[in-house]
Amino acid sequence: MIVGEQKPILEIKEIIAPYKKILILGCGTCVKTCFAGGEDEVAVLASALRLACKKDGKEIEIEEFTVERQCEDEFIQESAPAISRNDGVLSLACGAGVQAIARRFAKSPVLPGVNTMFIGVLEKQGVFTEECSGCGNCRLDIFGGICPVTRCAKKLLNGPCGGSQNGKCEVNPETDCAWQMIIERLGILGQMDNLRIYVPPKNWQTSLSGGPRKLVREDHMI
Amino acid sequence: MNDNFTPKITLFHCINTVPEIGGFSLTGQDNFELQTVKLACSSMVKDVFLLRAFEAGSDAVIVLVCPEGQCRYVEGNIRAKKRVAWVRNLLDEIGLGGRRLSLSNISAGNNVAASQIIQNVLKDLEDLGPNPAV
Numbered sequence: 286m287i288v289g290e291q292k293p294i295l296e297i298k299e300i301i302a303p304y305k306k307i308l309i310l311g312c313g314t315c316v317k318t319c320f321a322g323g324e325d326e327v328a329v330l331a332s333a334l335r336l337a338c339k340k341d342g343k344e345i346e347i348e349e350f351t352v353e354r355q356c357e358d359e360f361i362q363e364s365a366p367a368i369s370r371n372d373g374v375l376s377l378a379c380g381a382g383v384q385a386i387a388r389r390f391a392k393s394p395v396l397p398g399v400n401t402m403f404i405g406v407l408e409k410q411g412v413f414t415e416e417c418s419g420c421g422n423c424r425l426d427i428f429g430g431i432c433p434v435t436r437c438a439k440k441l442l443n444g445p446c447g448g449s450q451n452g453k454c455e456v457n458p459e460t461d462c463a464w465q466m467i468i469e470r471l472g473i474l475g476q477m478d479n480l481r482i483y484v485p486p487k488n489w490q491t492s493l494s495g496g497p498r499k500l501v502r503e504d505h506m507i
Numbered sequence: 508m509n510d511n512f513t514p515k516i517t518l519f520h521c522i523n524t525v526p527e528i529g530g531f532s533l534t535g536q537d538n539f540e541l542q543t544v545k546l547a548c549s550s551m552v553k554d555v556f557l558l559r560a561f562e563a564g565s566d567a568v569i570v571l572v573c574p575e576g577q578c579r580y581v582e583g584n585i586r587a588k589k590r591v592a593w594v595r596n597l598l599d600e601i602g603l604g605g606r607r608l609s610l611s612n613i614s615a616g617n618n619v620a621a622s623q624i625i626q627n628v629l630k631d632l633e634d635l636g637p638n639p640a641v
């Protein structure tokens with residue numbers, strides 16, 4: 286999922302300052318799971334902003350609405366009446382969701398309420414970790430299902446670097462060494478021979494470094 | 508404190524902490540309004556309920572939970588504590604003052620302790636004054 290965190294409330298207050306009627310639009314998928322922009326976070330933010338504005342004697346009307354997914358037109362559609370009733374939209378989705386709303390509603394200012402951070406997993410309740418950089422050419426097959434591109438500080442494809450200590454990364458001792466984990470897992474899988482495979486330098490053209498990417502599925506196009 | 512100020516307090520409590528509200532002895536402190544919200548477990552006190560209590564005009568909000576280690580649902584009171592801390596920060600950030608929100612652990616049915624907590628909050632409100640967002 287996409288992981289993000291809500292912007293500090295004072296920054297949000299500044300972002301919405303020019304508007305008198307604002308819609309806080311949540312997304313019920315990724316950002317809900319990481320407590321940044323689901324229905325509950327929309328309610329909390331709306332309430333906190335109303336209190337903050339009232340305290341400052343500033344008049345503002347805040348409407349709350351959450352769609353299942355802000356990155357899909359089919360779900361976005363449901364928010365159209367609420368968007369047309371307001372001067373602006375504060376989206377609590379990831380950057381893709383914010384832009385999907387902006388694309389769909391050309392005349393409404395769409396503002397970000399979340400800082401989008403990474404593609405990750407819920408490691409344990411309340412802890413989210415980055416696991417994939419979307420490089421566009423996945424080789425988790427040889428790395429025992431652990432991504433060195435994302436989880437090794439040096440992005441080594443032929444690791445380890447030799448500097449890890451007690452299973453921790455030498456760059457940041459708080460982080461597990463990705464290559465230590467890869468080796469342990471390959472051991473469990475009986476695939477230690479994978480370490481003999483030379484992985485050539487990555488062609489980063491398939492990643493964001495090659496410019497914004499597009500996926501076209503002809504078979505789904507009409 | 509402003510003579511015209513009648514403090515409004517909202518008290519969220521777990522039914523295991525305070526089975527029945529009432530019987531508080533608040534000597535010399537009848538000049539305040541107390542709204543109580545009974546919860547099946549203190550973990551049900553969501554952030555938005557606390558904020559909405561302030562939106563509804565409360566000058567202070569109190570959350571009463573069981574002592575740590577004595578929650579019937581194991582960690583309900585810990586969850587409540589973390590949520591209260593989170594909302595206190597938020598209240599500080601927006602300038603309402605986190606001190607207006609407090610959580611206390613009291614043992615089941617200890618109305619004397621509950622009364623004392625309300626007295627302390629009333630005392631704090633003499634300093635803090637009315638909710639600035641009303």
Ligand code: SF4
Binds near residue numbers: 314
């Ligand atoms: S808008 Fe972003 S957060 Fe919401 S479902 Fe799509 S990718 Fe996930």
Ligand code: SF4
Binds near residue numbers: 418419422432435
């Ligand atoms: S190899 Fe690329 S696609 Fe696969 S997990 Fe790592 S960054 Fe993501």
